[in-house]
Amino acid sequence: MVRVVVQSADFDIGAEMAALTSGRADIGGIGSFIGTVRDTAHGARIVSMTLEHYPGMTERAMTQIAEAAVVRFNLLGCTLIHRVGPLPPGENIVLVLAAAPHRQAALEGAAFLIDWLKTKAPFWKKERFVDGSEAWVDAREEDDLAATRWGVL
Amino acid sequence: MKILYFAWLRERVGCGEEDVALPEGVATVGQLVTWLRGRSPGHEAAFSQGRLVRCAVNQDFATPDAPVTDHDEIAFFPPVTGG
Numbered sequence: 001m002v003r004v005v006v007q008s009a010d011f012d013i014g015a016e017m018a019a020l021t022s023g024r025a026d027i028g029g030i031g032s033f034i035g036t037v038r039d040t041a042h043g044a045r046i047v048s049m050t051l052e053h054y055p056g057m058t059e060r061a062m063t064q065i066a067e068a069a070v071v072r073f074n075l076l077g078c079t080l081i082h083r084v085g086p087l088p089p090g091e092n093i094v095l096v097l098a099a100a101p102h103r104q105a106a107l108e109g110a111a112f113l114i115d116w117l118k119t120k121a122p123f124w125k126k127e128r129f130v131d132g133s134e135a136w137v138d139a140r141e142e143d144d145l146a147a148t149r150w151g152v153l
Numbered sequence: 154m155k156i157l158y159f160a161w162l163r164e165r166v167g168c169g170e171e172d173v174a175l176p177e178g179v180a181t182v183g184q185l186v187t188w189l190r191g192r193s194p195g196h197e198a199a200f201s202q203g204r205l206v207r208c209a210v211n212q213d214f215a216t217p218d219a220p221v222t223d224h225d226e227i228a229f230f231p232p233v234t235g236g
Contacts, residue, residue, distance in 0.1 A: 035236055051235065054159055054228060057212035082235060094236055114236055122209070122228075123235025124160035136161050139232030 001077045002066040006058050008085040011095050020077050020099050027076050029103040031110030033096040039089035041137070046127045051084045051093065054122035058082070061121045065113060073109035075100050080113060082123060112150050119147040154223050156189070158199065159230035162206065165199035175223040182208050183217030185227065205231055 003019070005011075013034065021027055037049045062080050069078055079097040087093060094117065098109030125137040156171050163169045176188045186208075190200045200206060208215045209228045221227060 052160055053235070054157070054209070054212075054230065057209055057228065060212050118236035119233065120214075121235050122159070122230060122233050124231060125234045126160070136231065137234045139234050143236075 002063065002070060003077075003079040003081075004059055004062040004066055005079075005081045006053060006055075006062070006084060007081065008083060010083070010092055011081045013095065016079050016081065016095060016097060020079055020097055024076070026101060027099045028101045029099070029106040031096075031098040031100070031103075031106035031108070033094070033110050033114045034092060035094040035114070037087050037089045037091050037093060041127050041129075041135075045130050046089060047130055048086050048088050048128045049093075050086045050126045050128070051082075052124045052126065053082075053084050057122050062117065065116045065120060068116075069098065069109050069113050072112065073098070073100060073105040075105065075109050078109065078113065080117065082117070082121070084123070115143070115146045115150060118143045154221065155226045157226065157228040159228065161231055162199045162229050165195050167193075167195045175221070180220060181217065182210065182215055182219045182221055182227070185221055186217070186229075199229070207232055 039045055066078050066080050069075055075098050077099045081095040083093055096110050096113045098106050100106040100109060126134055128134045154173060154175055156173060158166045158169055179185050179188050186200055190197050207230055210219050211226050
């Protein structure tokens with residue numbers, strides 16, 4: 001019902017949708033979010049983004065987030081996949097799928113999952129620019145605000 | 154206890170992991186940070202922006218008043234930026 005994966009390889013969205021819905025007909029909608037690597041940061045072009053994480057705590061935090069979403073939105077299932085390691089612009093970073101009987105729970109479930117993932121799961125992004133310099137991405141206040149609109153987890 | 158560092162804290166400390174014996178007089182995360190700052194200039198640099206340092210004890214987020222013991226895994230890292 002809850003599928004949480006941290007991997008360096010890309011994910012197959014079609015295969016993940018099929019796995020989420022396989023053998024059941026009670027799902028009425030699937031909300032999704034796919035995060036990808038943008039080629040610019042603060043107006044400068046980047047050549048890659050590297051995702052670091054805290055093995056162990058990452059899976060634990062993602063599972064807690066996913067289980068909370070299932071309870072809160074009565075989801076029939078959800079999938080959270082987050083990639084780690086170096087990723088060039090255009091690559092997928094994160095996949096969120098939330099399945100529910102109706103669209104509102106599916107869409108809100110997906111929004112909740114990505115908002116909480118961005119503020120509660122121990123991942124850190126480092127950007128590498130065309131001039132060879134590197135910089136850790138700062139946490140954004142908007143992300144904290146987006147997460148707080150859902151209240152306390 | 155096992156102490157882990159991630160992202161720019163790891164770079165400033167100069168390692169991702171170190172084992173230390175629970176120092177005398179250290180019972181909380183906040184006291185541990187004060188003790189760690191004295192270990193090297195790298196540690197001091199890592200913890201100098203205290204407002205930007207987050208902590209987890211045994212893989213759960215923890216605040217400076219959280220208790221620590223010799224058997225804990227304590228991690229220090231910046232605010233998370235995944236997703």
